[in-house]
Amino acid sequence: xxxxxxxxGPTASGKTDLAVWLAQRLDGEVVxxxxxxxxxxxxxxxxxxxxxxxxxxxxxxxxxxxxxxxxSVGKFTDMAAxxxxxxxxxxxxxxxxxxxxxxxxxxxxxxxxxxxPHTGLREELQARAAREGTEPLLEELRAVDPETAARxxxxxxxxxxxxxxxxxxxxxxxTAHNAETKRLPDRYSPCWLGLDFVSREALYRRxxxxxxxxxxxxxxxxxxxxxxxxxxxxxxxxxxxxxKEFLDxxxxxxxxxxxxxxxxQSSRRYAKRQLTWFRRNPAIHWIRREEDQDFSWVCRQAAxxxxxxxxxx
Numbered sequence: 001x002x003x004x005x006x007x008x009g010p011t012a013s014g015k016t017d018l019a020v021w022l023a024q025r026l027d028g029e030v031v032x033x034x035x036x037x038x039x040x041x042x043x044x045x046x047x048x049x050x051x052x053x054x055x056x057x058x059x060x061x062x063x064x065x066x067x068x069x070x071x072s073v074g075k076f077t078d079m080a081a082x083x084x085x086x087x088x089x090x091x092x093x094x095x096x097x098x099x100x101x102x103x104x105x106x107x108x109x110x111x112x113x114x115x116x117p118h119t120g121l122r123e124e125l126q127a128r129a130a131r132e133g134t135e136p137l138l139e140e141l142r143a144v145d146p147e148t149a150a151r152x153x154x155x156x157x158x159x160x161x162x163x164x165x166x167x168x169x170x171x172x173x174x175t176a177h178n179a180e181t182k183r184l185p186d187r188y189s190p191c192w193l194g195l196d197f198v199s200r201e202a203l204y205r206r207x208x209x210x211x212x213x214x215x216x217x218x219x220x221x222x223x224x225x226x227x228x229x230x231x232x233x234x235x236x237x238x239x240x241x242x243x244k245e246f247l248d249x250x251x252x253x254x255x256x257x258x259x260x261x262x263x264x265q266s267s268r269r270y271a272k273r274q275l276t277w278f279r280r281n282p283a284i285h286w287i288r289r290e291e292d293q294d295f296s297w298v299c300r301q302a303a304x305x306x307x308x309x310x311x312x313x
Contacts, residue, residue, distance in 0.1 A: 003191075005095045005306065011099050012203065014295060015195055016053065016097060019057075030054075032098050041226060042237060084107065144167050192283045196288045202291035
């Protein structure tokens with residue numbers, strides 16, 4: 001029987017530590033489900049686990065793209081799915097851990113994202129958006145796929161163009177494709193664990209402390225190095241929380257103190273969005289700890305939940 005564990009939760013909740021602890025005891029390997037840890041040379045600001053923190057456990061889907069490369073959920077699953085299959089084929093336990101719920105859900109479901117061959121249409125649509133703005137394109141999308149159009153803001157150029165491209169190339173709307181995908185059974189049936197704190201303020205204190213530690217570890221130097229290597233400030237990777245705010249600081253648009261507070265605030269808001277996403281999953285077994293409960297308590301709770309844990313000890 002294939003064994004798999006998914007560890008979900010907001011930023012700074014301890015997902016990496018639990019993933020490594022379980023991997024040590026279940027002959028496992030960790031598959032990161034984090035949309036920013038995929039990028040090379042972006043270590044501090046993404047809270048990428050260091051070699052010491054990995055404790056000899058193989059970690060996959062780290063450092064698989066350059067910062068100037070766009071990463072999508074479809075590209076992520078195309079890269080990660082064969083890795084999961086290989087881990088299972090070797091009789092080991094894949095442990096998916098990360099805070100990007102969309103990536104983790106897609107990997108577990110085995111979503112077949114609408115394939116769109118490169119026809120040059122995307123470039124034509126981008127040129128139109130530059131000339132006319134996105135509203136005329138969104139209006140065209142409303143005419144053929146009103147459900148998708150209703151979910152998109154006029155400023156969301158990337159998704160508007162994607163939805164139009166899917167329809168114009170395949171003849172099928174994104175809504176229809178997504179409905180077909182949802183009717184398929186999930187590829188995997190993992191044991192889901194969710195990490196959180198009983199007190200929201202306890203989580204926020206951990207987030208604030210993490211930001212301070214990132215600065216002490218050299219986050220500003222990391223950003224300067226990326227810019228020196230030719231990564232454009234407008235690159236998608238540099239729009240991530242912790243990079244765009246300090247980039248503003250380095251370019252003189254705000255003070256270091258203002259940037260630091262903005263990163264903390266943005267990180268707290270992101271944690272709320274992560275919790276909203278994961279709470280929609282009824283399969284998650286939540287482990288919520290008090291601030292004074294140490295990590296060993298979390299480990300004991302996880303061991304009691306995982307149905308096959310005794311087999312791996």
